[in-house]
Amino acid sequence: MRQAGRHFLQIPGPSAVPDRILKAIGQQTIDHRGPDFAAVGQKALEGMKTIFKTKQHVFIFPSSGTGAWEAALVNTMSPGDKVLMFETGHFATLWNKMARKIGLEPEFLEGDWRGGAEPDRIEARLREDTNHEIKAVCVVHNETSTGSVSPIADVRKAIDAAGHPALLMVDSISGLASVDFRFDEWGVDVCVSGSQKGLMLPPGLSFNAVSDKALEYAKSTTMPRSYWDWHDMVGPNATGYFPYTPGTNLLYGLNEAIDMLHEEGLDNVFARHARHGAATRAAVRAWGLEVLCARQGEESGVLTAVLVPHGHSADAFRATTLKHYDISLGNGLSKVADKVFRIGHLGDFNDLMLMATLSGVEMGLAKAGIPHNAGGAQAAMEHLKHTTEERFAAE
Numbered sequence: 001m002r003q004a005g006r007h008f009l010q011i012p013g014p015s016a017v018p019d020r021i022l023k024a025i026g027q028q029t030i031d032h033r034g035p036d037f038a039a040v041g042q043k044a045l046e047g048m049k050t051i052f053k054t055k056q057h058v059f060i061f062p063s064s065g066t067g068a069w070e071a072a073l074v075n076t077m078s079p080g081d082k083v084l085m086f087e088t089g090h091f092a093t094l095w096n097k098m099a100r101k102i103g104l105e106p107e108f109l110e111g112d113w114r115g116g117a118e119p120d121r122i123e124a125r126l127r128e129d130t131n132h133e134i135k136a137v138c139v140v141h142n143e144t145s146t147g148s149v150s151p152i153a154d155v156r157k158a159i160d161a162a163g164h165p166a167l168l169m170v171d172s173i174s175g176l177a178s179v180d181f182r183f184d185e186w187g188v189d190v191c192v193s194g195s196q197k198g199l200m201l202p203p204g205l206s207f208n209a210v211s212d213k214a215l216e217y218a219k220s221t222t223m224p225r226s227y228w229d230w231h232d233m234v235g236p237n238a239t240g241y242f243p244y245t246p247g248t249n250l251l252y253g254l255n256e257a258i259d260m261l262h263e264e265g266l267d268n269v270f271a272r273h274a275r276h277g278a279a280t281r282a283a284v285r286a287w288g289l290e291v292l293c294a295r296q297g298e299e300s301g302v303l304t305a306v307l308v309p310h311g312h313s314a315d316a317f318r319a320t321t322l323k324h325y326d327i328s329l330g331n332g333l334s335k336v337a338d339k340v341f342r343i344g345h346l347g348d349f350n351d352l353m354l355m356a357t358l359s360g361v362e363m364g365l366a367k368a369g370i371p372h373n374a375g376g377a378q379a380a381m382e383h384l385k386h387t388t389e390e391r392f393a394a395e
Contacts, residue, residue, distance in 0.1 A: 015347030321364030
């Protein structure tokens with residue numbers, strides 16, 4: 001039976017696509033080697049530099065974020081190279097598994113999935129590496145499985161404090177365009193991202209922001225690569241073109257997304273996400289439930305992962321909420337499977353949409369028989385009411 005009204009897609013990505021971007025994507029495809037395409041390609045390539053906050057290189061691949069992970073590794077590493085990674089959650093774990101599959105030797109610093117990467121532990125390990133065998137430090141900026149944010153600037157400081165030459169490689173697939181990120185200022189060498197989160201696009205584009213140091217480094221590495229080769233991109237990109245067929249219609253949408261982000265102002269986008277994250281956590285606390293991210297100051301504005309009480313199924317709750325209230329919530333992944341549900345509050349999202357989301361969650365908790373206190377949505381509303389004027393005053 002048909003359900004009236006809109007479906008609430010409140011997973012932490014893909015995020016809902018705004019009408020402006022859908023309209024842009026719906027334009028007729030053009031010749032990707034013809035004269036009209038250059039303006040499309042150049043706008044996308046230069047525009048993404050403003051989102052990463054870099055004056056260095058950005059490469060765009062027609063792929064998922066997983067492809068950009070691989071591109072980052074195969075361009076900068078040689079077979080058998082050692083990389084240091086930090087276990088912030090499911091996606092850090094997958095990146096670690098990929099490194100091993102393609103012939104690298106990753107070392108995985110164990111984490112508890114309750115916060116971001118710990119710079120002091122990274123520094124300590126690098127100080128032990130007196131022969132500089134570790135070639136890169138790989139960290140997830142916004143861990144989508146847990147709702148935690150890593151302090152990337154502090155990780156860079158840790159590498160420098162250790163006097164270590166390792167590259168700093170960052171996954172900001174769900175963080176970019178939602179959480180403050182500064183490629184040049186923070187001294188990042190490679191950043192990986194994707195189209196389907198803060199950029200408000202469908203899946204299908206991925207990105208590598210690359211420092212001059214990393215691009216030069218890639219000239220001497222020997223990992224096999226073809227599709228992902230940065231150096232094949234450099235020449236065509238200089239004039240707005242690509243070495244193979246690009247995702248033309250997604251590039252139309254990307255250019256619209258970049259315009260929308262700058263119309264709002266990136267700092268305002270970050271403040272909006274942070275505010276919605278804080279309001280969501282206020283709701284969770286009022287329900288008497290626990291936020292998975294336990295370290296104050298490392299909570300994400302992109303999503304909130306919520307632990308369900310022991311003996312209850314997060315997946316059964318999600319199924320009940322979908323059936324009765326037409327809202328999709330994110331599932332728990334690997335170590336926290338069936339233990340948490342994830343509320344996405346990212347992308348083209350406002351206060352009323354958040355209140356509808358949290359109301360749906362609260363009704364779902366009751367319908368599914370999850371022990372909780374009433375009033376979480378009300379607590380979020382109070383937070384929003386008391387922070388609205390502060391936000392607009394800051395603008």
